[in-house]
Amino acid sequence: MGDHATDPATETFLAHRRLLFTVAYEMLGSAADAEDVLQETWLRWVGVDPDRVRDQRAYLVRITTRQALNRLRAVRRRREAYVGPWLPEPMLTAPDVAEDVELAESVSMALMLVLETLSPTERAVFVLREAFDVGYDEIAAAVDRSPAAVRQIAHRARRHVDARRRRTVVSASETRAALESFRRAVETRDLKGLLDVLAPDVVLVSDGGGVRHAALRPVSGARKVSRLFLGGLGRVEGTLTGEPTVVNGGPALLVRLDGELDGIMALRVEDARITGLYYVRNPEKLTHLAATTPLTLR
Numbered sequence: 395m396g397d398h399a400t401d402p403a404t405e406t407f408l409a410h411r412r413l414l415f416t417v418a419y420e421m422l423g424s425a426a427d428a429e430d431v432l433q434e435t436w437l438r439w440v441g442v443d444p445d446r447v448r449d450q451r452a453y454l455v456r457i458t459t460r461q462a463l464n465r466l467r468a469v470r471r472r473r474e475a476y477v478g479p480w481l482p483e484p485m486l487t488a489p490d491v492a493e494d495v496e497l498a499e500s501v502s503m504a505l506m507l508v509l510e511t512l513s514p515t516e517r518a519v520f521v522l523r524e525a526f527d528v529g530y531d532e533i534a535a536a537v538d539r540s541p542a543a544v545r546q547i548a549h550r551a552r553r554h555v556d557a558r559r560r561r562t563v564v565s566a567s568e569t570r571a572a573l574e575s576f577r578r579a580v581e582t583r584d585l586k587g588l589l590d591v592l593a594p595d596v597v598l599v600s601d602g603g604g605v606r607h608a609a610l611r612p613v614s615g616a617r618k619v620s621r622l623f624l625g626g627l628g629r630v631e632g633t634l635t636g637e638p639t640v641v642n643g644g645p646a647l648l649v650r651l652d653g654e655l656d657g658i659m660a661l662r663v664e665d666a667r668i669t670g671l672y673y674v675r676n677p678e679k680l681t682h683l684a685a686t687t688p689l690t691l692r
């Protein structure tokens with residue numbers, strides 16, 4: 395793209411690139427796959443005369459959606475053979491994303507896992523309609539369905555998602571307090587501190603991808619999660635630290651072992667207590683973090 399820095403096609407694409415990346419990422423749960431989709435979108439876009447496109451944003455979203463759908467259907471087969479739980483590739487996001495409740499929820503680890511239970515078409519329709527408020531006619535053109543069919547798909551997907559996600563608004567101060575209490579309890583091996591900050595029905599999901607050690611099934615309950623943490627920490631050789639950050643629009647810790655990145659721990663906070671812990675240790679999902687500038691997403 396660097397050779398066409400001033401041509402209209404490049405300017406238009408770059409103007410919408412952040413939006414297109416977010417659409418692809420929310421559909422795929424992978425930054426690497428989203429970048430591949432953007433490359434495919436770009437190659438198709440440069441073959442089009444922009445002056446003949448009435449709505450360039452809608453046209454680019456349509457191309458991106460179609461390419462993401464193709465890739466999603468392909469990666470679904472890979473994920474069925476994945477070792478242990480699969481978690482989305484964590485994305486560092488700018489702090490202001492967390493202030494936008496709807497945007498933060500749309501890329502949260504918890505919601506991204508719920509989206510994995512939708513069919514590819516349902517996921518595309520849900521993302522475009524709920525996260526980006528795209529019109530039914532535009533969505534219909536992107537997924538090759540009639541507007542009436544898209545309305546039905548959107549209703550079905552929304553009902554499916556709403557039945558599986560909790561919707562509570564948590565203040566930034568509550569979130570920071572819970573994150574700090576959790577970090578302090580882990581670093582000081584404080585069992586009571588962990589039990590105080592973890593909700594009784596907290597769920598820990600860890601993703602090592604078969605490469606790093608991780609629980610092969612979700613772990614539920616504050617006592618089981620606490621024992622797993624403290625038992626695991628007792629076997630760690632080296633210094634483990636947690637650096638507060640914002641991942642997927644929510645609170646998280648950059649976990650380092652002797653200064654080297656070991657993983658990302660994303661948290662879900664409700665009523666001042668942690669209800670979800672999502673620990674990504676798969677090295678393939680962490681390689682981009684060191685060079686990533688936190689996203690503002692829109």
